Amino acid sequence: MRSNLIAGEWVNGTAVPNINPSDTSDVIGEFASGTAQDATDAIAAARAAFDTWQFSAPLERHAILSKTAAELMARRDELGELLAREEGKTRAEATAEVGRAAQIFDFFAGEALRLTGEVGASTRPGVEVAVTREPVGVVGLITPWNFPIAIPAWKIAPALAHGNTVVFKPASLVPASAHALVDILHRAGAPAGTVNLVMGPGRSVGQSLIEGDLDAISFTGSTGTGALIAAESAKRMRRCQLEMGGKNPMVVLDDADLDMAVRVCLDGAYFSTGQRCTASSRLIVTEGIHDRFVAALGEAIAGLNVGHALHEGTQIGPVVDQGQLDSNLAYVAQGEAEGAMRQIGGEVLNRDTAGFFQRPALFTGCTNDMTIAREEIFGPVAAVIRVRDYDEALHVANDTPFGLTSGICTRNLKHASDFRRKSQAGMVTVNLPTAGVDFHTPFGGRKGSSFGPREQGAYAREFYSSIKTAYINAG
Numbered sequence: 493m494r495s496n497l498i499a500g501e502w503v504n505g506t507a508v509p510n511i512n513p514s515d516t517s518d519v520i521g522e523f524a525s526g527t528a529q530d531a532t533d534a535i536a537a538a539r540a541a542f543d544t545w546q547f548s549a550p551l552e553r554h555a556i557l558s559k560t561a562a563e564l565m566a567r568r569d570e571l572g573e574l575l576a577r578e579e580g581k582t583r584a585e586a587t588a589e590v591g592r593a594a595q596i597f598d599f600f601a602g603e604a605l606r607l608t609g610e611v612g613a614s615t616r617p618g619v620e621v622a623v624t625r626e627p628v629g630v631v632g633l634i635t636p637w638n639f640p641i642a643i644p645a646w647k648i649a650p651a652l653a654h655g656n657t658v659v660f661k662p663a664s665l666v667p668a669s670a671h672a673l674v675d676i677l678h679r680a681g682a683p684a685g686t687v688n689l690v691m692g693p694g695r696s697v698g699q700s701l702i703e704g705d706l707d708a709i710s711f712t713g714s715t716g717t718g719a720l721i722a723a724e725s726a727k728r729m730r731r732c733q734l735e736m737g738g739k740n741p742m743v744v745l746d747d748a749d750l751d752m753a754v755r756v757c758l759d760g761a762y763f764s765t766g767q768r769c770t771a772s773s774r775l776i777v778t779e780g781i782h783d784r785f786v787a788a789l790g791e792a793i794a795g796l797n798v799g800h801a802l803h804e805g806t807q808i809g810p811v812v813d814q815g816q817l818d819s820n821l822a823y824v825a826q827g828e829a830e831g832a833m834r835q836i837g838g839e840v841l842n843r844d845t846a847g848f849f850q851r852p853a854l855f856t857g858c859t860n861d862m863t864i865a866r867e868e869i870f871g872p873v874a875a876v877i878r879v880r881d882y883d884e885a886l887h888v889a890n891d892t893p894f895g896l897t898s899g900i901c902t903r904n905l906k907h908a909s910d911f912r913r914k915s916q917a918g919m920v921t922v923n924l925p926t927a928g929v930d931f932h933t934p935f936g937g938r939k940g941s942s943f944g945p946r947e948q949g950a951y952a953r954e955f956y957s958s959i960k961t962a963y964i965n966a967g
């Protein structure tokens with residue numbers, strides 16, 4: 493059994509099997525499911541470690557993060573295979589995700605050496621003002637299953653770079669990637685208690701964390717759990733950072749390059765089996781290109797190879813588990829019941845192995861008030877909404893409770909820059925998929941998608957550090 497890491501010791505728990513969604517007969521291994529008490533113990537360990545770690549030398553932090561980056565990069569094929577086995581994204585997608593995790597650790601290894609402040613003059617003569625950043629303390633990190641190594645990386649790396657200690661609870665569906673990452677950090681020299689891993693259910697381990705003695709909590713997952721964490725954090729006057737769902741629009745205008753628009757939408761809507769918070773699941777298409785676009789996208793979907801994540805040539809892996817597949821199928825049925833036309837896909841596919849395979853679905857004739865255009869499905873399902881012109885497209889794009897990403901395909905610079913300004917999303921793309929963002933730039937959204945400071949890049953410091961203003965009378 494692979495164990496939890498608390499105070500530098502591997503601690504056993506109830507053994508839970510980890511099942512491959514491409515082949516349910518493949519058990520990846522058994523992982524320790526911890527308890528609410530384990531979460532409390534981990535917080536205590538992180539608090540004890542914080543006494544020393546907060547004053548650790550930048551070079552020590554740099555060395556640990558950089559060693560972690562190097563091992564992730566060196567083992568990206570092996571860890572990519574593990575990730576693909578447990579989450580179901582294709583080998584290529586999974587290997588790229590491990591590479592990205594390595595780049596994130598590398599970036600934050602550098603950040604550990606770039607921790608600077610400001611010195612200024614006071615309004616009072618002879619007084620100097622210094623503004624510095626200090627660690628926040630013990631940070632709880634709760635992550636979802638869809639990016640099992642990249643999301644933990646973009647929370648753990650900045651937390652450590654800025655001198656915080658961590659209690660990390662991964663999603664129950666993907667313990668293997670989380671365990672591998674923490675094992676690397678442990679061997680890279682992270683002192684006992686600086687990084688603690690507690691695998692186990694959200695309702696016990698997760699709940700214990702959010703009710704525990706944490707100084708900050710960073711969460712990525714569903715809006716429902718995010719709201720719970722926000723409420724608990726408000727009660728405790730504790731800072732929190734939430735990255736939640738999306739219902740991201742991709743606008744396709746009459747003047748778009750058709751082939752490019754199809755590629756952008758195919759990738760944005762369906763790659764990683766549509767299980768990305770940045771997926772473009774609303775395709776808002778102006779009437780002059782609508783029919784050609786739908787025909788070309790339908791053809792491209794028909795040609796997609798859906799199958800076992802590790803098989804050669806697979807472009808779309810399985811849905812993550814039976815529960816998610818059932819949910820996707822219910823949305824497909826609801827789309828039809830509400831009058832949308834199922835152009836292609838949505839059905840379960842049988843393959844050589846027992847997995848959760850579903851053909852990507854494209855709905856046309858959708859209106860923006862239909863359930864499939866409003867709720868995040870988190871599966872390979874996209875809704876095409878036909879609009880008159882750019883102005884209507886912009887209005888529909890912004891008419892959503894979410895605001896994570898948005899995109900536009902056009903050759904018209906005026907519309908591209910107007911959309912960039914007026915889109916109510918945290919991230920905007922032009923002639924590029926809404927998913928697949930850089931690792932060194934700020935990540936986050938608006939409205940119901942995000943709460944708190946941005947993640948990733950140098951902006952991560954806004955969450956993982958606290959500002960101190962000092963007044964010094966040198967006279």
Ligand code: NDP
Pocket residue numbers: 634635636637638639661662663664665692693694695697698699702712713714715716717718720735736737738768769868870896941
């Ligand atoms: P959940 O909110 O169900 O789970 C996310 C994490 O929270 C898991 O580790 C889960 O544990 C834990 N959790 C569940 N209940 C509680 C609780 N009561 N207290 C504390 N922790 C809890 O989301 P999913 O894992 O299903 O992830 C899919 C969602 O994540 C989608 O809605 C997607 O949009 C969103 N997401 C957002 C991203 C963004 O950056 N905006 C990126 C990726 C995903 P357990 O696994 O044990 O249930």
